Amino acid sequence: xxxxxxxxxxxxxxxxxxxxxxxxxxxxxxxxxxxxxxxxxxxxxxxxxxxxxxxxxxxxxxxxxxxxxxxxxxxxxxxxxxxxxxxxxxxxxxxxxxxxxxxxxxxxxxx
Numbered sequence: 001x002x003x004x005x006x007x008x009x010x011x012x013x014x015x016x017x018x019x020x021x022x023x024x025x026x027x028x029x030x031x032x033x034x035x036x037x038x039x040x041x042x043x044x045x046x047x048x049x050x051x052x053x054x055x056x057x058x059x060x061x062x063x064x065x066x067x068x069x070x071x072x073x074x075x076x077x078x079x080x081x082x083x084x085x086x087x088x089x090x091x092x093x094x095x096x097x098x099x100x101x102x103x104x105x106x107x108x109x110x111x
Contacts, residue, residue: 005089008077019078
């Protein structure tokens with residue numbers, strides 16, 4: 001997560017292309033970008049499945065969870081383009097991880 005946000009922070013023009021301006025570059029670029037995005041989703045999905053197998057993440061369709069995580073990352077990256085809030089990428093990444101893990105951990109049954 002940290003590497004992703006640090007990458008986005010280091011290449012703001014790429015973030016603009018990926019999350020805001022990709023359609024302006026035409027269908028071919030949009031298909032290329034879709035392939036990259038699918039790879040990103042696949043990597044997240046693998047991580048979610050491993051965490052589910054270890055009992056660390058609730059059982060839910062792993063692809064749906066992966067898309068949800070990617071959407072959160074994308075929206076935060078896009079927002080950071082418009083608003084330089086002075087928060088380092090590492091802090092944003094730690095926040096996302098904490099938010100996701102606290103929100104996705106299985107609930108213990110009440111006795």
